[in-house]
Amino acid sequence: MSPRRVTLADVAKAAGVSRTTASLVLSGRGRELRISQDVEQRVLRTAEELQYRPNIVSRGLRTGTTRTIGFVSDTVATSRLAGDMIKGALEAARDRGFMLIIGETEGDAELERLLLQAMHDRQVDGLILASMFTRTIKVPKAVTTAPAVLLNALPKQPAPLPAILPDEVEAGRRAARVLLDAGHRDGIYLIGVGPRLRDVPAESLAAVERLVGIRAALGEAGVKVAGARTCPDWQPEYGLSATRDLLRTVRPRALICFNDRIAMGAYQALDDFGLKVPADVSIVSFDDHPIASWMRPQLTTVALPHYELGRKAVDVLFGEIGRDRSAGDGAGEVHRVPMPVRHRESVAPSSGADAGG
Amino acid sequence: MSPRRVTLADVAKAAGVSRTTASLVLSGRGRELRISQDVEQRVLRTAEELQYRPNIVSRGLRTGTTRTIGFVSDTVATSRLAGDMIKGALEAARDRGFMLIIGETEGDAELERLLLQAMHDRQVDGLILASMFTRTIKVPKAVTTAPAVLLNALPKQPAPLPAILPDEVEAGRRAARVLLDAGHRDGIYLIGVGPRLRDVPAESLAAVERLVGIRAALGEAGVKVAGARTCPDWQPEYGLSATRDLLRTVRPRALICFNDRIAMGAYQALDDFGLKVPADVSIVSFDDHPIASWMRPQLTTVALPHYELGRKAVDVLFGEIGRDRSAGDGAGEVHRVPMPVRHRESVAPSSGADAGG
DNA sequence: ATCGGGCGCTAACACGATTTAGCAACGGAG
DNA sequence: CTCCGTTGCTAAATCGTGTTAGCGCCCGAT
Numbered sequence A, B: 001m002s003p004r005r006v007t008l009a010d011v012a013k014a015a016g017v018s019r020t021t022a023s024l025v026l027s028g029r030g031r032e033l034r035i036s037q038d039v040e041q042r043v044l045r046t047a048e049e050l051q052y053r054p055n056i057v058s059r060g061l062r063t064g065t066t067r068t069i070g071f072v073s074d075t076v077a078t079s080r081l082a083g084d085m086i087k088g089a090l091e092a093a094r095d096r097g098f099m100l101i102i103g104e105t106e107g108d109a110e111l112e113r114l115l116l117q118a119m120h121d122r123q124v125d126g127l128i129l130a131s132m133f134t135r136t137i138k139v140p141k142a143v144t145t146a147p148a149v150l151l152n153a154l155p156k157q158p159a160p161l162p163a164i165l166p167d168e169v170e171a172g173r174r175a176a177r178v179l180l181d182a183g184h185r186d187g188i189y190l191i192g193v194g195p196r197l198r199d200v201p202a203e204s205l206a207a208v209e210r211l212v213g214i215r216a217a218l219g220e221a222g223v224k225v226a227g228a229r230t231c232p233d234w235q236p237e238y239g240l241s242a243t244r245d246l247l248r249t250v251r252p253r254a255l256i257c258f259n260d261r262i263a264m265g266a267y268q269a270l271d272d273f274g275l276k277v278p279a280d281v282s283i284v285s286f287d288d289h290p291i292a293s294w295m296r297p298q299l300t301t302v303a304l305p306h307y308e309l310g311r312k313a314v315d316v317l318f319g320e321i322g323r324d325r326s327a328g329d330g331a332g333e334v335h336r337v338p339m340p341v342r343h344r345e346s347v348a349p350s351s352g353a354d355a356g357g
Numbered sequence C: 001a002t003c004g005g006g007c008g009c010t011a012a013c014a015c016g017a018t019t020t021a022g023c024a025a026c027g028g029a030g
Numbered sequence D: 001c002t003c004c005g006t007t008g009c010t011a012a013a014t015c016g017t018g019t020t021a022g023c024g025c026c027c028g029a030t
Helices: A008-015 A019-026 A037-049 A056-063 A081-095 A109-121 A141-145 A168-181 A205-220 A236-247 A260-272 A306-322 B008-015 B019-026 B037-050 B056-063 B081-095 B109-121 B141-145 B168-181 B205-220 B236-247 B260-272 B306-322
Strands: A068-073 A099-104 A126-137 A148-155 A163-166 A188-192 A227-230 A254-257 A282-287 A300-303 A334-337 B068-073 B099-104 B126-137 B148-155 B163-166 B188-192 B227-230 B254-257 B282-287 B300-303 B334-337
Touching: A008 A019, A008 A037, A019 A037, A056 B056, A068 A081, A068 A109, A081 A099, A081 A126, A081 A148, A081 A306, A081 B081, A081 B099, A099 A109, A099 B081, A109 A141, A126 A205, A126 A306, A148 A306, A163 A168, A163 A306, A168 A205, A168 A254, A168 A282, A168 A300, A188 A205, A188 A236, A188 A260, A227 A236, A236 A260, A254 A260, A260 A282, A306 A334, B008 B019, B008 B037, B019 B037, B068 B081, B068 B109, B081 B099, B081 B126, B081 B148, B081 B306, B099 B109, B109 B141, B126 B205, B126 B306, B148 B306, B163 B168, B163 B306, B168 B205, B168 B254, B168 B282, B168 B300, B188 B205, B188 B236, B188 B260, B227 B236, B236 B260, B254 B260, B260 B282, B306 B334
Parallel strands: A068 A099, A068 A126, A126 A148, A148 A163, A163 A334, A188 A227, A188 A254, A254 A282, A282 A300, B068 B099, B068 B126, B126 B148, B148 B163, B163 B334, B188 B227, B188 B254, B254 B282, B282 B300
Antiparallel strands: A099 B099
C-alpha cells in the first residue's frame, strides 16, 4: 500500500556515493570533512528529488536524542489553563523541531511513576512537570534521568530543578494599583482570602502571594484593607455566599476578588442587593478566565499568562538540556512570568473624595 | 551521572544465556519456541532484579511500531473541549500502553503538512485528526501513510476514514423533549439559528443537526417552533442582542439556545426585561460548558461528550490499526457518541394548560 | 624511485531490540 | 553403527542512522 520510506541508503545509491558520504553531507558536516562541492551538490539534489526525510527513530537509537519532550501534568482537563499552557509549550518546542508527548497523572503517584517510565522508555530529551494550579509538588525520584523543569509549581523538598511560575506577588500589587489609580482609598474588601496572611487555603501558593502583593501596594500608598471574607473553595457559589455575607453588614466601595469565578459570584450577590458594578462597587480580579470578558460589565482582571508560562518552560528546559547538569550552578532557579492587567469595565473612579495626598 | 540503562544484553549476560533467548522469553514466545522452564524462570527473575525495561526506540526501529499515536488538532487552546477530548484519548491510549504526541495546526495547511511529516518521521502507529468544533475538513494527502480517524469532523471529500462525532440530531431531539416533558407546547423560540433549516451558519454541522433533531421531536408531538433569532457568532454578546431583539416583540415561554454561551447572553437579556428563569421562561441549551453550572439558575443543557469522544477515537483507531486496510470494508464509517442531558434548574413545568393530548 | 602527506571518500562498527536460520546433543529406530 | 528427528538453545542478520578509523590516489620533495 504505502510505498516504503526512502532511506539514506536509497539516496546514497541514487547519488552514487556511500551511505557515509550521504550522511555527512546531509548532516552539514560535509564541508568540514572535505567532501567535494560536486558530490555535495549531487547528494543534496538527490535527497531533494527523492524527498528524503531522516528517520528520527533510527537516529534516536544511534544518538540517544529523539527530538521529543515529555509534558506531564496532574490534569489537562480542569480549567482552560492546560490548553494555553500546552499551546505555548507546543509552539516553543515546534520552533526547535521538537514535539510533545503528553500525559496526566491525576495526582496519583503510581500513575506518575508509570508515566515517567513510559516517557523514559521513549527516550524523551527532557521533561516538563506541570501543575494546573500553582502549588508545591513532591518531585518524583525518576525525573533525574532526564533534564526537567517544573511548570506552575515549586518543589516541596529543595530540588535542583528550575521552576516557572506566574509572578503572583507583582500581580497582587497590580490589582491593588488598579484601584489606587482609580482613586479608591476606602472601603476596599477582599473576597477569597485574608485579611491576615494566614487566612489562605493551605495548598495555594497563588493566594498567599497575591495577598502579599496587595498588602504591599496598598501599604505603600498608606491604604488599609477594610475587611475580607474567605472562601472554602474558589468557586462562584462561594464567591456569592461570601459577598452576600459581607453585604449584610457593610457597603464596600471596591472588591478585590481572588479569582474570576469568585468575582462571578460577587456580581450575582451585588445584583441581589441592587448594587451596580462599577458605579457603586468597583471590582478587580485575577486569572482572566474566559468568562471575565463575558460578564457584564466585563471584568477587569490580572491575567494568568498561561501561554507564556508554557513557552518559558520549554525555553528553560532547552537551557537545561544544553547545560552541564553536573555543574549544578543555577540549578533550582525560579523564573517568574509577569501577569498583565486586562483593563475592562468593572472599575470606575472613586466617587468619593478625590483627595490625592 | 545517571547510570546507563540496563539493556537486553545485560540481562542475557547476567542470566547466562544469549540475547536471543532473553528476547524470546521476555516477549512471551519462550514456550512456543521450546525454551526450558529452568532458563525461562532464570531470565524472568534476572530481568526483574535488574529492572530491565525494553527500549521502545530500538524496538521501534526493528518492528516499525512505536506504541505512540499522533493527535493533531486545529487548536487545543480554544474552549475547554480540547482538554476533555485529549484526556479521553490519553486514558484510552494508556490502557493499551500507548502514548500521545500532540500538535496543533491552527487551521494552517502548511503547518498541518509539517506536523504530519514530523509525526511520520517519528513513526507514529496511528493518527487522530481532531477539530475543536464539529465541521467538515479537507483531509490532507499525507494521512494515508498511517491508520487515521477523524475526531469531531467529517471529511470534505469522501475519504475512507472513520469519523467520530457527537450525536447532534439526537441531542436536538433530547433538548426538545426536555421542554415537551415539562409540558411546554407554545411559545418555544430558538436562539442561535433557524427557524428554517437554511438559517444556520455555513460551516457548523452541529447547528443544522441540532435543528433537525429539534424540529423532528417537536413535530412528532404536534408542536411548532414559535419563532427564532439567528446569531452571527455563538458568543454571549450575540445571545444577548438576539434575545433582546426577540423580547421587544414577544413574550416567549421557553428558549432553546444553541449553545451555553448564547444562553448566558439570553439570561442577561431576560434579566434586563425583568423576566425570571425558569418561572417566566424555561431555557434549555447545548454543550455543558463549565459556565452552565455557574449560572444562576444553573442551566439545563445537552452535554458534548468530549471525554467519550476522545476515548472512542482511540478505540476506533486501534480497530483501524488492526484491520487490513487494503480490504476497504467499513472504511468511512461514522460513529456517533450520545450527548447526555444535564438536568439542572433552568426548566420549569409549563404554567399554562396542562392539556396533554 | 621512494616516501610523506593532503585530499576525497568509504568500510565497518555501534545503538538495542527482533527474527530467521541453524547448530549441537541426545535418543530411538533400523 | 548409522541415520533421523526432536529438543534447547545461539549466531548472525536486520532496522536506519551516526561516527571512527582508514584506504587509495596523486602530488611534490628528496
